[in-house]
Amino acid sequence: MDELDATHTGGTVRNLDVGDSPPSEAVVLAVADARGCDPLDLPPLNGALDPDALDSLFGDRVSGRARTGGRVTFEYADCTVTVTGTRDVFVDATD
Template structure:
């Protein structure tokens, strides 16, 4: 399944970008985070540090396992120099720290 990608400028400052990735329900949130950060940093996903250095991947996946689109569940954390937010609407938003 393809992941949709949106780049939004924050506050009109072109040097600060926020990127939002909408992922399919079949994709685990932990994998979506790695893909989103890899895309934002223009890095191969296998070259990133392990996600578990930032957050427990199984716990992240479990948190959204039964979440329905439009859910109000949301978690934010730092990973590989980015602020990452995952929400129940199946979106991952990344921005530079």
């Protein structure tokens, strides 16, 4: 994932668009990167929210056009994570 120049909450900002990966997978990868650990060392994402719902919320519309609005913030693996409709994920990994 490419680090962005913007900041959100003082944490680490990561680009959500990781090829064909769904948003739920991108969140796990971004949190692992921000925490400096292997993604497999993180708890399951479904303990924080429904990964399928996250993927549906930020997936393409039925027409195939990308969604560009919306935002969801949640706690995951001792981080505050914000996913936006502009395909960004913000990870605040401050302890």
